[in-house]
Amino acid sequence: xxxxxxxxxxxxxxxxxxxxxxxxxxxxxxxxxxxxxxxxxxxxxxxxxxxxxxxxxxxxxxxxxxxxxxxxxxxxxxxxxxxxxxxxxxxxxxxxxxxxxxxxxxxxxxxxxxxxxxxxxxxxxxxxxxxxxxxxxxxxxxxxxxxxxxxxxxxxxxxxxxxxxxxxxxxxxxxxxxxxxxxxxxxxxxxxxxxxxxxxxxxxxxxxxxxxxxxxxxxxxxxxxxxxxxxxxxxxxxxxxxxxxxxxxxxxxxxxxxxxxxxxxxxxxxxxxxxxxxxxxxxxxxxxxxxxxxxxxxxxxxxxxxxxxxxxxxxxxxxxxxxxxxxxxxxxxxxxxxxxxxxxxxxxxxxxxxxxxxxxxxxxxxxxxxxxxxxxxxxxxxxxx
Numbered sequence: 001x002x003x004x005x006x007x008x009x010x011x012x013x014x015x016x017x018x019x020x021x022x023x024x025x026x027x028x029x030x031x032x033x034x035x036x037x038x039x040x041x042x043x044x045x046x047x048x049x050x051x052x053x054x055x056x057x058x059x060x061x062x063x064x065x066x067x068x069x070x071x072x073x074x075x076x077x078x079x080x081x082x083x084x085x086x087x088x089x090x091x092x093x094x095x096x097x098x099x100x101x102x103x104x105x106x107x108x109x110x111x112x113x114x115x116x117x118x119x120x121x122x123x124x125x126x127x128x129x130x131x132x133x134x135x136x137x138x139x140x141x142x143x144x145x146x147x148x149x150x151x152x153x154x155x156x157x158x159x160x161x162x163x164x165x166x167x168x169x170x171x172x173x174x175x176x177x178x179x180x181x182x183x184x185x186x187x188x189x190x191x192x193x194x195x196x197x198x199x200x201x202x203x204x205x206x207x208x209x210x211x212x213x214x215x216x217x218x219x220x221x222x223x224x225x226x227x228x229x230x231x232x233x234x235x236x237x238x239x240x241x242x243x244x245x246x247x248x249x250x251x252x253x254x255x256x257x258x259x260x261x262x263x264x265x266x267x268x269x270x271x272x273x274x275x276x277x278x279x280x281x282x283x284x285x286x287x288x289x290x291x292x293x294x295x296x297x298x299x300x301x302x303x304x305x306x307x308x309x310x311x312x313x314x315x316x317x318x319x320x321x322x323x324x325x326x327x328x329x330x331x332x333x334x335x336x337x338x339x340x341x342x343x344x345x346x347x348x349x350x351x352x353x354x355x356x357x358x359x360x361x362x363x364x365x366x367x368x369x370x371x372x373x374x375x376x377x378x379x380x381x382x383x384x385x
Contacts, residue, residue: 007179011172011175015168015171015172018168019168026157026160027157027161030153033149033153034154034157035150044154044158047158048157048158048161048162049165051158051162052162052163052164052165052166053081053103054081055162055166056103056162056165056169057080057103057104057169058080059127059130059131059166060103060104060130060131060169060170060173061078061079061080061104061106061127062127062130063126063127063128063129063130063131064078064108064123064126064127065106066126067120067124067125067126067127068106068120068122068123071119071120071123072110072111072114072118073108073109073111073118073120073123073204074087074108074110074111075087075107075108076107076109076208077106077107078104078106078107079097079099079101079104079106079107080104081103081104082096082097082098082099084096089212098343100181100182101173101181101182101183102169102173102181102183103169107204108120108123108204109204109205109207110201110204112205115198115201115205118197119191120187120200121191124191125184125188127173127184128170128173131166131167131169134163135166135167135170138159138162138163138166141156141159142156142159142160142163173185176189177189178264190227195222195224195226195229196226196228196229199220199226199228199229199231199232200228202220202232203228203235206232206235207235207345211346217239219236220232220236221233221236221252225255225256225259225262225263226262227262227263227267230259230267230271231267233252233255234252234256234267234271234274236252237249237252237253237274238348238351240252241278241351241355246278246281249278250275250278253275253278254275257271257272265303266307269300269303269304270309270311270312272296273307273309273311273312273314273316274311274315276296276304276315276318277311277315277318277355279292280315280318280322280323280362281358281362285323288322289323292319292323301319304319305333308339308340309340310340310341310344310356311352311355313334313336313337314352314359316329316333317359317360317363318359318362320333321363321366321367321370321372322366325366327367327370330372334375337356337375337377341356350379353377353379356377357376357377360372360373360375361373
């Protein structure tokens, strides 16, 4: 299991334990004098939880919006629990969309030409500050009215539950390490470094331009490798792959592979998968096998085979089909394509579809009897309407 996944499980377990303790102490105590039936009280708690999630999700993204404005960023989309408003030119449109976060996600981009000077500090902090204010207000309200009776007491505990939900969300988002999503605490820690901050801003800018359909986006390349600069360099790799400039792409990939200790396991594995993919397309089968035997150990192979990303899946299809000649491994891997493609960022879907289809056709040339052509991904529009 990846480090960030382990940390995520630990955080969720801690949250669960605290929720159980809160329920068995504070909530149970209130139930004893709430003058409600069991069914009514369950409905009361459930309603408070739903209200807490909704209110706090809105508050957190409101903090992001105000913080982005204060930091002179342009807001490109706001997503609250899957309800997303996104920018098209100068207007905003609405659709339902998944998000990277606990309750929502606000995407931003620096103003043109200001990637090196823009600082996302307030964008990353203001949601937490708003939550801190909310929690203080709830504590004061609870302290004053907790001994009241009847509906006043019930309202006090209703808002207490809302505040506790906010506290849980803020704890998750402010932790200074990478979890199962890129939380604000991790981004804040990473962007305290000027190189990372410049890379982060450049990544925001290039992602936005590409999402708007731009085809001539200039993506800077960084020599100092961190998770953020690696992500930006990998964006450049996609551009080079589209141009069939494999040699320059390999230079960038090798730079990340050599910096294994400074990037996450996920970034390292996907970079290595990209390297294997290029190797199998640009070299003879004998040369590729020699490289594979000398550089890909069993652990790396296992991690690539388990990684649910299009880059690892297409690389593993080539490894299984061309080197191992295993039809069953190819078919098992292909079964994961639909989900992986769905989770691919919109601005990479067209490229990933093309690269995956090329891998399928490459294996089909060697094993036409496997019938892999039926698994070609058909073109679908990924542009926002």
